[in-house]
Each structure stands twice: as structure tokens, then as C-alpha cells.
Amino acid sequence: MAISLQKGQKIDLTKGNAGLSELVVGLGWDPVEQSGGGGFLSGLFGGKKAEFDCDASVLLLDANGKFTTKENVVFFNNLKSPCGSVTHLGDNRTGGGDGDDEQILIQLPKVPANIHKIVFVVNIYDCQKRKQDFGMIKNAFIRVVNKSDMQEITRYNLTESYAGKTALIVGEVYRHQGEWKFAALGESTQDLSISAVVKRYS
Numbered sequence: 001m002a003i004s005l006q007k008g009q010k011i012d013l014t015k016g017n018a019g020l021s022e023l024v025v026g027l028g029w030d031p032v033e034q035s036g037g038g039g040f041l042s043g044l045f046g047g048k049k050a051e052f053d054c055d056a057s058v059l060l061l062d063a064n065g066k067f068t069t070k071e072n073v074v075f076f077n078n079l080k081s082p083c084g085s086v087t088h089l090g091d092n093r094t095g096g097g098d099g100d101d102e103q104i105l106i107q108l109p110k111v112p113a114n115i116h117k118i119v120f121v122v123n124i125y126d127c128q129k130r131k132q133d134f135g136m137i138k139n140a141f142i143r144v145v146n147k148s149d150m151q152e153i154t155r156y157n158l159t160e161s162y163a164g165k166t167a168l169i170v171g172e173v174y175r176h177q178g179e180w181k182f183a184a185l186g187e188s189t190q191d192l193s194i195s196a197v198v199k200r201y202s
Contacts, residue, residue: 002143002152007186011154013144014108015179021108022147026100027056027122027170029140053125054137056102057194058086059201061117067201072115074104075194085110086118105147106173108180117174119185121197123167128192135163142170144182156184167191 003011014020057075062068071082079088089103106118120142124132134140140162143155156171165188172183191197 003154005154005156005182005184007156007158007160007184009156010181010183013153013173013180013182015181017146019148020146020180023106023108023153023173024145024147024150025104025106025120025173026143026145027103027120027141028099028101029054029122029137032136032138054101054122055125055194056088056104057121057123057197058088058104059117059119059121059198060086060111060115061119061201062114063116065117065201067198073194073198083110083112083115085112085115100143117172119172119201120170121167121194122170123191123194123197127166132166133163134165134168134188135161137162140168140170142184144173154182156186158186160186160188162188165190167194167197169197 005011055076057073059067060072060081067073071078074081074086074088076088080086085107087105089105104120111118124134127133140158141155144153145151146153158168158170162168167189169185169187169189171185174181174183189197
């Protein structure tokens with residue numbers, strides 16, 4: 001049974017599970033339904049469910065938690081890391097439907113020795129122009145799945161209010177004493193693009 005994490009909690013992935021080599025990291029979210037009863041949001045969306053183009057991105061960081069080369073950001077314009085260890089499985093432009101909206105495949109044996117953290121970020125495409133932020137999103141989550149049997153290992157539901165925030169640093173898979181762990185981060189920023197988030201790690 002999957003372990004549900006709270007913000008700041010961590011879990012071992014490979015310790016005690018030596019056969020774990022491939023992960024599917026799923027990220028999901030839903031737009032908040034806007035009522036037709038007037039007010040700013042109703043006027044903005046006309047009483048309908050807004051379309052949000054949220055994008056999942058992955059940053060590969062070194063032992064110092066630094067971003068060292070532009071190829072080490074995996075997102076909709078760069079679907080695979082140079083080492084082949086991280087693959088983005090495609091962009092979902094609406095956030096519609098149940099389950100994962102976007103998925104990332106992590107092949108742990110292929111992760112280069114100089115990469116110590118794999119950080120998962122979600123931001124809203126063109127958020128400034130569209131006047132959108134994560135206060136208009138609900139049911140955001142990240143989950144880690146064992147690809148070999150597609151069993152969910154852990155899940156973190158982001159339950160805080162992220163009103164006014166335009167990027168979420170959701171979680172990370174990281175090395176610890178020769179093993180891999182997952183941490184639920186749930187950090188939010190007002191960065192307007194993945195490039196701005198990357199600068200935090202440069």
C-alpha cells in the first residue's frame with residue numbers, strides 16, 4: 001500500500017527494495033470550478049472551468065544542489081536528459097481528466113554519479129498574460145510508482161493554499177548514503193517561468 005506523505009517528509013525508495021530500478025513519477029492537478037455568481041474570477045472565466053496549461057519540469061542537480069548545464073532541465077521542449085536517465089512522457093495542455101496529467105520516467109541505474117538530486121517543478125505556462133496562479137488549482141499531487149509492477153510507492157497531496165504563486169517545487173528524488181530517497185517539498189514561488197526557477201539553483 002502506498003505511503004502518503006506530508007510536506008517535509010521523506011521516504012526510502014531503494015533501501016530494502018534492491019530491485020527497484022525504474023520509477024514513474026506522476027504529477028496531477030485540476031482547475032477549480034468557477035461559479036457564475038459574479039465576482040472577479042467569474043468575470044474572468046465566464047462561470048466556466050478555466051483551462052490551465054501547467055507544465056512539469058525536472059532539474060538534475062549536483063552534490064551541492066546546483067544546476068550546472070542547460071541540458072539538465074527536462075521539460076516539454078527537452079524531453080530527455082543527455083544521460084538518458086530522465087524522460088518526460090509528454091505535455092498535457094489542459095489538466096483535464098483523472099489520474100496523472102504528466103509523467104516522468106526515471107531510470108535510476110543511468111543517473112550519472114555527479115547527479116545527486118532530481119527535482120520536480122510545476123509551473124503555469126504564460127501565467128502572467130493569462131492572470132493565473134496556483135490558487136486556481138486544486139487536487140495537485142505527486143506520486144512515485146515502481147515501473148516494473150506499476151504499484152504506487154508513495155504519494156504527496158499538496159493541500160496548502162498557493163494563491164498568488166506561479167511555480168511549485170513539488171518534490172525530489174535524491175541520493176543518500178548510496179540509496180535513493182524521495183522528499184515531499186511543496187515549496188511555492190512567484191517565478192513566472194521554468195528559467196526563473198532554474199536560476200534559484202545556479
